[in-house]
Amino acid sequence: MPPRDPLTALDTHEVANQPPILTDYELYERDPVLRAAVKREGAGWAKPLLRRFGAALGSERVIELGEAANRHPPELRAFDPFGRRIDEVTFHPAYHELMALAIDHGVHSIAWTADQPGGHVAHTALEYLLVQVEAGVCCPLTMTYAALPVLRRHTGLAALWEPRLLSNIYDPRALPIDEKRGATLGMAMTEKQGGSDIRANTTRARPLGGTELGEIYALTGHKWFCSAPMSDAFLTLAQTDEGLSCFFVPRWRPDGTRNPILIQRLKDKLGNRSNASAEIEYSDTWACLVGEPGQGVKTIIEMVHHTRLDTSLAAAGLMRQAVVQAVHHTRHRRAFQKHLVDQPLMRNVLADMVLEWLAATLMVMRVARAYDEAAGDEAAALFARLAVAVSKFWINKRLPGLVYEAMECLGGVGYVEESILPRLYREAPLNSIWEGSGNVICLDVLRTIERTPAALEAFFDEIDSTKGTDGRLDAVVTRLKDRLGRPKAAIAEVEARALALALQASLILRHAPAAAADIFLEARLDAGRGLVFGTLPAGAPCQEIIDLARVGA
Numbered sequence: 191m192p193p194r195d196p197l198t199a200l201d202t203h204e205v206a207n208q209p210p211i212l213t214d215y216e217l218y219e220r221d222p223v224l225r226a227a228v229k230r231e232g233a234g235w236a237k238p239l240l241r242r243f244g245a246a247l248g249s250e251r252v253i254e255l256g257e258a259a260n261r262h263p264p265e266l267r268a269f270d271p272f273g274r275r276i277d278e279v280t281f282h283p284a285y286h287e288l289m290a291l292a293i294d295h296g297v298h299s300i301a302w303t304a305d306q307p308g309g310h311v312a313h314t315a316l317e318y319l320l321v322q323v324e325a326g327v328c329c330p331l332t333m334t335y336a337a338l339p340v341l342r343r344h345t346g347l348a349a350l351w352e353p354r355l356l357s358n359i360y361d362p363r364a365l366p367i368d369e370k371r372g373a374t375l376g377m378a379m380t381e382k383q384g385g386s387d388i389r390a391n392t393t394r395a396r397p398l399g400g401t402e403l404g405e406i407y408a409l410t411g412h413k414w415f416c417s418a419p420m421s422d423a424f425l426t427l428a429q430t431d432e433g434l435s436c437f438f439v440p441r442w443r444p445d446g447t448r449n450p451i452l453i454q455r456l457k458d459k460l461g462n463r464s465n466a467s468a469e470i471e472y473s474d475t476w477a478c479l480v481g482e483p484g485q486g487v488k489t490i491i492e493m494v495h496h497t498r499l500d501t502s503l504a505a506a507g508l509m510r511q512a513v514v515q516a517v518h519h520t521r522h523r524r525a526f527q528k529h530l531v532d533q534p535l536m537r538n539v540l541a542d543m544v545l546e547w548l549a550a551t552l553m554v555m556r557v558a559r560a561y562d563e564a565a566g567d568e569a570a571a572l573f574a575r576l577a578v579a580v581s582k583f584w585i586n587k588r589l590p591g592l593v594y595e596a597m598e599c600l601g602g603v604g605y606v607e608e609s610i611l612p613r614l615y616r617e618a619p620l621n622s623i624w625e626g627s628g629n630v631i632c633l634d635v636l637r638t639i640e641r642t643p644a645a646l647e648a649f650f651d652e653i654d655s656t657k658g659t660d661g662r663l664d665a666v667v668t669r670l671k672d673r674l675g676r677p678k679a680a681i682a683e684v685e686a687r688a689l690a691l692a693l694q695a696s697l698i699l700r701h702a703p704a705a706a707a708d709i710f711l712e713a714r715l716d717a718g719r720g721l722v723f724g725t726l727p728a729g730a731p732c733q734e735i736i737d738l739a740r741v742g743a
């Protein structure tokens with residue numbers, strides 16, 4: 191007889207019918223949808239990097255780091271032991287190790303350092319892998335990635351900061367920039383009286399005069415949310431006589447003294463616990479103007495445009511982790527004489543969730559390519575602008591329900607902290623709230639359509655590449671074009687949802703197995719379906735779909 195596993199043979203009973211722990215699997219290699227999308231959307235060259243990163247992230251050690259970074263949240267150290275203000279935040283070593291791993295693989299930098307097209311696609315794939323293991327570190331990496339185009343508008347700042355921001359060395363020390371080997375950037379816009387309505391900002395900027403770095407101001411006011419407060423600098427908004435303006439606020443002044451970024455407290459958040467989110471005050475804080483005075487929103491919107499890509503891709507990555515866990519568990523757990531995955535109702539639920547993740551992943555990867563193409567292609571830039579808002583809205587709306595359903599697939603243990611599902615569940619609503627909450631994004635979609643009809647044309651051009659392939663999609667698109675031809679009559683949320691589903695359907699027709707595509711169109715374009723998971727029509731090829739999320743033995 192083969193030796194019995196000592197862990198299953200307890201004195202009192204045999205531990206039976208429990209799945210093996212899902213660890214030591216390669217996140218990239220085992221994701222056929224991502225692999226194909228990376229190649230198709232133009233970042234095939236990043237395969238070795240993605241393989242290495244995916245293998246590291248799936249290792250038992252890194253999975254444990256993700257757990258530890260969330261179990262031991264950051265702490266504020268506003269003062270040194272003798273009462274002097276330092277405004278620092280301490281993190282568990284696991285957080286630092288994860289940051290170092292991500293920065294070493296260029297999550298924050300590859301979009302800007304790649305020597306061939308596809309940098310944004312590679313960035314998207316890297317962060318999609320990372321978020322599956324730890325979502326909190328994605329915040330500072332995203333902000334660093336997204337701030338670069340804005341920083342580049344200021345040649346003096348860019349000369350000093352860009353080499354550190356694009357460095358693949360993680361240097362968490364609180365030091366002036368010229369003493370650092372790597373740096374990160376944050377963003378502070380939201381104030382107490384208004385987050386979506388940032389024009390309500392009250393922080394004042396007092397001009398101090400010109401220097402070789404340009405126009406310098408002193409800021410006084412507050413920011414109600416400022417995540418990653420240990421970033422080396424922040425892009426922020428404040429009022430000048432000309433109106434709301436964009437500023438660069440470093441942690442240290444150019445003379446080597448601490449710049450007052452006074453951390454009042456850290457938020458006690460639902461999830462995203464490894465990442466610190468602070469309330470801060472500025473008190474005559476040194477700030478360098480970026481862009482034109484009074485043009486703050488126009489300047490910082492470029493950063494927001496890039497963070498929106500990440501808030502979309504993060505939702506797709508979180509979906510991937512949830513469906514992988516659900517499929518793994520149900521393939522090993524038996525109930526009523528069958529593996530759960532073979533029970534017809536469970537198969538339907540699983541396949542339905544896998545379809546949702548599949549559509550989300552195809553969409554974010556396609557949108558990422560538009561970011562790569564945007565530099566020299568106006569239509570791509572317009573498509574990116576509209577499609578990223580649509581995808582941020584829709585994938586994030588679908589995510590909490592999907593994570594909850596995945597949790598239920600695990601039964602009781604899904605509700606227990608040691609399975610990753612509770613962490614995913616707490617994380618799930620966040621990406622919808624920041625960088626434009628649901629309603630605000632939908633209004634933004636309508637505004638874009640109204641002011642820039644060419645963006646809608648670019649969006650429909652993409653969908654029309656499958657025109658004539660499936661009558662159900664053609665009918666939806668015809669109705670949508672008619673309604674959006676009269677945008678004043680449109681209902682923002684209805685149209686954003688319809689645009690998202692039409693794009694997903696078109697992508698799935700092109701890039702998914704035919705049977706899966708057929709079921710997706712039936713299950714999502716039919717108004718009566720898709721409200722809960724598990725309503726795929728009879729005869730759906732569930733097993734074929736479920737296998738897309740099978741990673742373990």
Ligand SMILES: Cc1cc2nc3c(=O)[nH]c(=O)nc-3n(C[C@H](O)[C@H](O)[C@H](O)COP(=O)(O)OP(=O)(O)OC[C@H]3O[C@@H](n4cnc5c(N)ncnc54)[C@H](O)[C@@H]3O)c2cc1C
Pocket residue numbers: 376377378379380383384385386387415416417418459462467620623624625626627628629630631633
């Ligand atoms: C964990 C976390 C970290 C964050 N980190 C940062 C950060 O680093 N930097 C930063 O600047 N901000 C940060 N934020 C703030 C975030 O971006 C804001 O919370 C968000 O923009 C919404 O602003 P608000 O909280 O003021 O809500 P409000 O603007 O009051 O909105 C509340 C609700 O009303 C809806 N709404 C608003 N206007 C309309 C309208 N015209 N019609 C219909 N509905 C409307 C919104 O969609 C939202 O659902 C963070 C938030 C969280 C939760």
